Amino acid sequence: MEHFVVSARKYRPQTFKDVVGQQVITNTLLNAIENNHLAQALLFTGPRGVGKTTCARILAKMINSDGSQKDDEDFAFNIFELDAASNNSVDDIRNLTDQVRIPPQIGKYKVYIIDEVHMLSQAAFNAFLKTLEEPPKHCIFILATTEKHKIIPTILSRCQIFDFKRISVKDAKEYLKFIAQEQGVNAEDDALHIIAQKADGAMRDALSIFDRVVSFSGKNLTRQAVTENLNVLDYETFFTSTDLILENKIPELLVQFNETLSKGFDGQHYIAGLASHFRDLMVCKNEKTVDLLEVGDETKVKYIEQARKTGNDFLLKAIEIANDCDLKYKNSKNQRLLVELTLMQLASITFDGEKKNSRHYIIPASYFKGKGIKPIVVNVPKKEETPTKPTVTEAVEKHTSTPSTHIAKAPESIHIINLKVNSKPTSGLSLKSVQAKKEHQIKQMEVIIDPNDLPKEPVSQEALEQAWSDYIKSLDEKGERIMVSILGMQTPKLNDTSIQLEFPNETLKLELERAQFPLMEYLRKTLKNYDLSLDISVNESIEKKYAYTPMEKYQKLKEKNPNIELLKKTFGLDL
Numbered sequence: 001m002e003h004f005v006v007s008a009r010k011y012r013p014q015t016f017k018d019v020v021g022q023q024v025i026t027n028t029l030l031n032a033i034e035n036n037h038l039a040q041a042l043l044f045t046g047p048r049g050v051g052k053t054t055c056a057r058i059l060a061k062m063i064n065s066d067g068s069q070k071d072d073e074d075f076a077f078n079i080f081e082l083d084a085a086s087n088n089s090v091d092d093i094r095n096l097t098d099q100v101r102i103p104p105q106i107g108k109y110k111v112y113i114i115d116e117v118h119m120l121s122q123a124a125f126n127a128f129l130k131t132l133e134e135p136p137k138h139c140i141f142i143l144a145t146t147e148k149h150k151i152i153p154t155i156l157s158r159c160q161i162f163d164f165k166r167i168s169v170k171d172a173k174e175y176l177k178f179i180a181q182e183q184g185v186n187a188e189d190d191a192l193h194i195i196a197q198k199a200d201g202a203m204r205d206a207l208s209i210f211d212r213v214v215s216f217s218g219k220n221l222t223r224q225a226v227t228e229n230l231n232v233l234d235y236e237t238f239f240t241s242t243d244l245i246l247e248n249k250i251p252e253l254l255v256q257f258n259e260t261l262s263k264g265f266d267g268q269h270y271i272a273g274l275a276s277h278f279r280d281l282m283v284c285k286n287e288k289t290v291d292l293l294e295v296g297d298e299t300k301v302k303y304i305e306q307a308r309k310t311g312n313d314f315l316l317k318a319i320e321i322a323n324d325c326d327l328k329y330k331n332s333k334n335q336r337l338l339v340e341l342t343l344m345q346l347a348s349i350t351f352d353g354e355k356k357n358s359r360h361y362i363i364p365a366s367y368f369k370g371k372g373i374k375p376i377v378v379n380v381p382k383k384e385e386t387p388t389k390p391t392v393t394e395a396v397e398k399h400t401s402t403p404s405t406h407i408a409k410a411p412e413s414i415h416i417i418n419l420k421v422n423s424k425p426t427s428g429l430s431l432k433s434v435q436a437k438k439e440h441q442i443k444q445m446e447v448i449i450d451p452n453d454l455p456k457e458p459v460s461q462e463a464l465e466q467a468w469s470d471y472i473k474s475l476d477e478k479g480e481r482i483m484v485s486i487l488g489m490q491t492p493k494l495n496d497t498s499i500q501l502e503f504p505n506e507t508l509k510l511e512l513e514r515a516q517f518p519l520m521e522y523l524r525k526t527l528k529n530y531d532l533s534l535d536i537s538v539n540e541s542i543e544k545k546y547a548y549t550p551m552e553k554y555q556k557l558k559e560k561n562p563n564i565e566l567l568k569k570t571f572g573l574d575l
Contacts, residue, residue, distance in 0.1 A: 007207040011179055016058055019051050020175045020203055021167035028162070029059055038063065039160035041132050041141045043117075045148040046164025049202030055164075056113045056142040063140070064107030078107045085116045093120070093127045100131060103138045110139050117143040118150035125152050132158050166201025169193065169294045175203065176210055180221065185214055187221035190235075190296040194226045197294070233265060235299055238277035239306060241343075245318070246309055250347045254340055267339040268329040275322035281307045282315045314349055321345050454530040461494050467526045468492055471519060483515055497531040499523070502539045509536050 013019045016026035032038040042059075044052040060079045082096065096112065104110045120128070132141060132155065143159060145151060173189075173196040180187040195213065199206035209230065217225035227234045237260065244253040260270050283289045284300075284307035293300055325342040332338045468487070476484045486508055493500045503509050512519075516534050524530045558564050567573065 007179055007211050008204045011182075011207065013051070013054055013058065016055070016062075019055060019058070021171040022051050022055065022164055025055065025162050025164060029055070033059075033062055038140070040135050040139065041159045042143065043148070043151075043156065043159035043161045044142060044144045044164060045161065046146070047166055047201055048146055049199075049204030049206075050164045050167055051203065052144040052164055053113065053115060056111075056144060059142065060109075060111035060113065060140075063109050063111070064104075078104045078109065079111050079113065081113045081115065083116060084114050085119045088120045088124055090121070090123045090127050093124045097128075097131045100136060100139050103136075108138065111142060112139065113142045113144065115144045116146075117155075118145045118147045122152070125155055129154055129158070167199075167203050167206075168201075169196045172196035172199060172201075172203060172206045176206060179207070179210065183214070185219050185221055188223050188296075190223040190299055191221050191226045193294075193296045193299075194223065194230070194232065198230055198232060231264065233260070233270065233273050235277075235295070235302070237270075238274055239302060241274060242277060242281070242306060242310075245343075245347045245349075246314075248347050250344050253343050253347055257339065257343060261336070267335050268326060271322055271325050271329065271339050271342060275319055275326060278315050278319045278322060281310055282312070282319070285312060285315075317349050318346055321349075455528040456531050457528040459494060459497075459527045459529050459532070463527060464492055464494050464499065464523075467523055470526070471522050474522075482511070486511055487519075495535075497529065498533055498535045500535045500537070502537050504539065506538055509538055512536060 016030055019026050029038075042056075044056060046052055057079065064078055080096075080099070082092070100110070100112070102110075135141060141159075143151075143155075148156075148161075173192045176192045176195060177187065177189075180192070191213075195209050196206055198209055213221060213226050213229050216229045223234070226232075237256075241253065241256060244256065257267075257270065261267065280293055280295070280303055283292045284303045290300070290304070293303060295303065321342055325338060328338060329335055468491075472484055472487050475487070489508070490501050490503065501512070503512075513536065520532065520534060524532050554564075
């Protein structure tokens with residue numbers, strides 16, 4: 001079996017033209033060599049795997065080459081590589097400075113490449129200062145580091161600094177495509193793009209991932225194979241999630257999130273990827289920003305198609321909600337619930353509950369079913385306009401093209417209501433939406449037929465108390481303990497059509513007023529009298545009737561059962 005050489009070593013650049021994504025630095029070094037303008041101390045800084053050590057070796061080879069050497073000549077005798085992570089003491093630097101004095105046997109320059117130079121100790125830095133500032137003419141120092149901020153300023157001031165940048169996804173993908181062709185691997189464009197993204201700007205990491213995925217899938221490299229091997233979420237996951245959000249399918253969305261977790265993915269990974277997906281859709285909304293989308297050509301078409309289904313307001317709100325979840329994720333005690341609530345909020349952005357079907361109608365659409373009359377649409381006027389309200393006959397005649405002689409069945413007592421349309425969509429999970437729903441129910445109750453046609457049967461005190469008790473039992477079965485306690489505190493008193501209640505404080509009154517609509521609807525239907533109304537008053541003197549001290553409690557008990565006094569005297573009990 002032949003010895004396998006990893007792609008990062010096998011395809012390591014041998015000239016500056018082969019270096020990927022660092023054209024500015026390689027051109028600068030080439031011009032410095034041609035013009036004999038090369039500094040004797042260079043500092044290469046930047047992220048891992050972007051070509052710092054590679055460029056240092058190419059530079060060391062070029063400055064010693066005069067054109068008469070063989071192509072495979074690497075001038076190994078003139079190039080000294082020192083790992084500062086393990087050779088960071090003062091003695092190591094002294095040994096280096098002793099070697100610097102000896103001129104090279106072959107070539108013009110001795111090149112010292114010190115990798116991870118930020119690992120040198122403070123004393124080693126100070127011992128290196130003088131040699132670095134005034135090295136011999138035949139010596140060039142190339143320092144490489146990933147953490148420039150850890151190097152002392154006196155070293156930085158003596159070096160010519162070159163900042164290596166992260167390699168773009170596009171450049172990394174093109175180089176991977178070249179290597180795939182060299183190895184005879186049939187690779188999909190999206191598969192190489194995912195590898196380039198996963199490498200996070202490091203070419204060495206991209207090549208290592210490429211070798212790993214090729215070992216898994218063989219000569220046919222597909223997007224599915226890459227996502228399975230690298231354990232990354234596929235684009236299709238976020239496309240499906242967005243479709244479910246736009247269609248307000250909350251159950252299906254939660255099931256898909258559960259499937260994602262079952263595959264071993266983290267909830268934060270999912271929600272962060274969803275936020276990035278919304279950002280990519282926002283980028284696709286404008287032709288000028290489509291180039292900012294770093295995906296394959298096939299995937300770009302899918303992004304553009306889905307971007308047409310979404311609005312800018314939705315995407316801005318969705319990005320805000322998803323990003324807020326991402327920030328709160330680490331501090332959350334129930335992280336799964338946090339993501340699920342976020343998904344429900346996202347799916348509720350374009351959903352207004354019951355208002356979605358009836359917000360533009362003066363009468364609910366269900367009223368017209370089976371009556372042969374179309375719903376009457378009311379155009380909401382601007383604030384400065386004060387239009388006159390049309391009668392029901394005029395409105396029906398206008399929108400149904402039916403002569404007024406044929407609409408006798410439409411009652412003239414229907415109330416015309418100017419509905420206020422919110423300019424901003426309301427989330428189905430917010431307190432504002434709950435309040436809007438209640439207001440909508442009130443307006444629905446106002447749209448009724450002539451009040452004279454509603455039942456007004458006489459009501460007795462016994463019937464009221466029975467209906468009141470039945471309603472409390474229904475609340476108890478639903479688990480609404482607080483409202484059960486409030487309604488059970490006082491017995492309602494009937495005064496004509498007014499149901500009177502008296503509470504000891506304002507808080508109880510407010511609680512009951514908030515829940516009065518379903519209560520009154522139940523009582524009116526049960527007692528068959530739609531003139532019933534609720535009158536709640538506050539009498540703070542009632543509060544004084546309750547016993548607080550032990551003696552007051554004892555007197556209350558004695559009033560109910562006089563034998564307690566006999567029990568006390570018989571056994572000599574004390575309070």
